[in-house]
Amino acid sequence: xxxxxxxxxxxxxxxxxxxxxxxxxxxxxxxxxxxxxxxxxxxxxxxxxxxxxxxxxxxxxxxxxxxxxxxxxxxxxxxxxxxxxxxxxxxxxxxxxxxxxxxxxxxxxxxxxxxxxxxxxxxxxxxxxxxxxxxxxxxxxxxxxxxxxxxxxxxxxxxxxxxxxxxxxxxxxxxxxxxxxxxxxxxxxxxxxxxxxxxxxxxxxxxxxxxxxxxxxxxxxxxxxxxxxxxxxxxxxxxxxxxxxxxxxxxxxxxxxxxxxxxxxxxxxxxxxxxxxxxxxxxxxxxxxxxxxxxxxxxxxxxxxxxxxxxxxxxxxxxxxxxxxxxxxxxxxxxxxxxxxxxxxxxxxxxxxxxxxxxxxxxxxxxxxxxxxxxxxxxxxxxxxxxxxxxxxxxxxxxxxxxxxxxxxxxxxxxxxxxxxxxxx
Numbered sequence: 001x002x003x004x005x006x007x008x009x010x011x012x013x014x015x016x017x018x019x020x021x022x023x024x025x026x027x028x029x030x031x032x033x034x035x036x037x038x039x040x041x042x043x044x045x046x047x048x049x050x051x052x053x054x055x056x057x058x059x060x061x062x063x064x065x066x067x068x069x070x071x072x073x074x075x076x077x078x079x080x081x082x083x084x085x086x087x088x089x090x091x092x093x094x095x096x097x098x099x100x101x102x103x104x105x106x107x108x109x110x111x112x113x114x115x116x117x118x119x120x121x122x123x124x125x126x127x128x129x130x131x132x133x134x135x136x137x138x139x140x141x142x143x144x145x146x147x148x149x150x151x152x153x154x155x156x157x158x159x160x161x162x163x164x165x166x167x168x169x170x171x172x173x174x175x176x177x178x179x180x181x182x183x184x185x186x187x188x189x190x191x192x193x194x195x196x197x198x199x200x201x202x203x204x205x206x207x208x209x210x211x212x213x214x215x216x217x218x219x220x221x222x223x224x225x226x227x228x229x230x231x232x233x234x235x236x237x238x239x240x241x242x243x244x245x246x247x248x249x250x251x252x253x254x255x256x257x258x259x260x261x262x263x264x265x266x267x268x269x270x271x272x273x274x275x276x277x278x279x280x281x282x283x284x285x286x287x288x289x290x291x292x293x294x295x296x297x298x299x300x301x302x303x304x305x306x307x308x309x310x311x312x313x314x315x316x317x318x319x320x321x322x323x324x325x326x327x328x329x330x331x332x333x334x335x336x337x338x339x340x341x342x343x344x345x346x347x348x349x350x351x352x353x354x355x356x357x358x359x360x361x362x363x364x365x366x367x368x369x370x371x372x373x374x375x376x377x378x379x380x381x382x383x384x385x386x387x388x389x390x391x392x393x394x395x396x397x398x399x400x401x402x403x404x405x406x407x408x409x410x411x412x413x414x415x416x417x418x419x420x421x422x423x424x425x
Contacts, residue, residue, distance in 0.1 A: 059089070059093055059096065060096075061096060061099065061100055064093055064096045064097055064100055064102070065100055065102075067086065067089060067090075068090075068097065068100075068102045068105070068106065070086075071083065071086045071090070071106075071109070072105065072109055074086070075109045075112050075113060075116075076112075076183070076186075078116060080113075080116060080117065083113055090106060104133065104136065104137055104141050105140070105141055105144070107126070107129070107130060107133070108130060108137070108141055108144045108145050108148060109144065109148070110126055111123060111126045111127055111130060111145075111148045111149070111151075111152060112144075112148045112151060114126055115148065115151050115152050115155050118155070120155075120341070123152055123155070127149065127152050130145060130149075139177045139178075140177050140178060140179065142172055143169055143172040143173070143177060143179060144169075146165050146166070146168040146169035146172060147165070147166065147169040147187060147190075149165040150162045150163070150164075150165035150166040150169065150190065150194070151190075153165060154190075154194060154197075156341050156377075157341055157342070157343060157377050157379070158376075158377050158378070159194055159197040159198050159377070159378070159379070160198060160377075160378035161378070162194050163191070163194045163195065163198060163200075166187060166190055166191050166194060167191075169187055170187060170191065173187070181214070182218075185210070185211050185214040185215065188207045188210050188211040188214075189207070189208070189211040189223065189226070189227065191203065191207040192204050192206075192207035192208035192211060192227070192230050193230060195207065196208075196230050196233055196234065198421075199237065199380075199381050199418060200421070201234045201237045201238060204230055204231075204233070204234045205231070205234050208227050208230040208231050208234070209227075209231070211223070211227050212224065212227035212228070212231070215227060221254055221258060222254075222258070222260065222262075222263065224251075224254060225250075225251040225254040225255060225258075225260075225263045225266075225267075226251075226263075226266075228247040228248070228250045228251040228254075229247065229248065229251045229266050229267065229270060231247045232244040232245070232246075232247035232248040232251070232270060232274075233270060235247065236270075236273070236274055236277060241274060241277075241278065244274055245271075245274065248267050248270055248271055248274070249267075251263060251266070251267050252264065252267040252271075255267055261294055264294065265291050265294050265295065265302070268287045268288070268290045268291040268294075269287070269288070269291045269305060269306060269309065271283075271287040272284045272285075272286075272287030272288040272291065272306075272309055272313075273309070275287060276309070276312075276313060276316075281313050281316065281317050284309075284313045285310065285313050285314070288306045288309045288310045288313060289306070289310065291305070291306040291309075292306035292307060292310060299333065299336060299337070300337070301337065301342060301344070303333060304330060304333055304334065304337075304342070304344045305344075307326055307329050307330045307333065308326075308330055308344055308347055308348070310326045311323050311326035311327050311330060311348075311351060311355075312351070314326065315351065315354065315355060320355055323351075323355050324355050324356065327348060327351055327352060327355055327356075330344065330347075330348040331348050331352070334348055343373075343374075343379070343382065346369065346370045346373060349365060349369075349370075350365070350366070350370060350386065350389065353365075354389070358393060358397050362393060363390075363393070363398070366386065366389075366390045366393075367390075370386055371383065371386060371387065371390070374386060380414045380415070380417055380418040380421070381414075381415075381418055383411075383414045384411045384412075384414040384415045384418070385411075387407050387408075387410050387411035387414060388407070388408070388411045390407045391404045391405075391407030391408045391411060392404075394407060
């Protein structure tokens with residue numbers, strides 16, 4: 001997640017080097033990245049030995065120190081393959097790792113590993129274990145505990161808790177504990193991303209612009225694109241679609257030149273949302289469909305996003321037949337993935353009733369599952385949306401006007417609470 005949160009295992013920069021318009025400095029970035037990857041492979045091999053002699057896994061203290069620092073870097077950069085190659089060495093050298101004082105740092109970074117691997121149960125156990133060990137942590141261990149706790153909460157869709165953890169991590173940097181500028185800017189990016197999820201647009205602007213300034217200087221092309229996308233989303237929310245498009249198309253150009261499906265999908269999805277917001281459903285469907293075609297049959301949560309968007313776009317147009325087609329795709333994929341903490345799981349169940357008609361189970365679904373889920377995650381904007389859906393149901397379908405009025409009031413209260421939080425934060 002620390003490599004990026006749109007794709008938990010990170011993204012390799014790939015570029016067609018034969019493209020004539022590519023600046024020399026950008027070519028150099030790709031060459032440097034390739035060299036670094038080769039060096040990383042050599043680092044792993046150095047500690048693994050020939051793979052047949054277990055004694056090669058018994059290292060001296062200096063080797064342990066170097067190996068641990070390499071492993072920490074792999075975690076932070078989302079290099080999961082290399083992280084996993086090191087795990088047997090770490091297991092075989094626990095005593096020496098403890099002797100040089102790295103045991104707690106290993107434990108803290110394991111939380112990030114479990115989150116990046118989406119190992120929900122192990123991440124939960126590791127998080128709770130580290131909570132109990134918090135008083136024994138110090139310096140950079142505390143910083144990474146807060147940062148990876150933020151990643152854990154983000155993974156659980158608990159964005160408010162993620163934000164609080166990232167704020168605590170940022171406060172640790174002020175204590176001059178040796179966090180370098182690359183790591184600080186990674187945290188700034190996470191602050192911007194989480195603020196965007198929480199609709200805290202002014203915070204998103206502030207941190208995304210700071211991060212973009214740094215990544216522009218470093219020519220970190222993927223992060224440059226990610227920052228432009230966040231700024232585009234922020235401009236949409238303050239009603240400036242022209243500025244939003246400018247940022248989206250800048251990111252799109254980077255995605256095309258890198259041949260990065262990840263960046264292109266983010267751009268197409270957000271261009272679709274921009275068209276959706278302006279009621280330009282034809283273009284919304286066009287961009288959502290491009291995003292879906294990219295993810296088709298990938299059987300992951302990323303495929304659910306354009307499916308959900310296409311379902312809602314057709315529903316808003318009154319094309320219930322096509323909306324139902326996308327609804328069924330979403331339900332089938334959700335059941336296959338067996339999600340327990342995804343908002344899409346509830347979204348498809350709610351839209352099942354909106355598209356196919358209500359029955360007695362709808363009220364229970366909303367009151368006992370959907371609304372409590374959103375409240376636990378402190379997703380105020382989404383709570384506002386679904387309370388309005390419930391209020392409309394009470395008014396137009398159930399004819400329970402008092403309950404409808406109460407739900408409308410609750411929806412307004414959630415929205416007002418969100419606006420207060422924007423001012424206070």
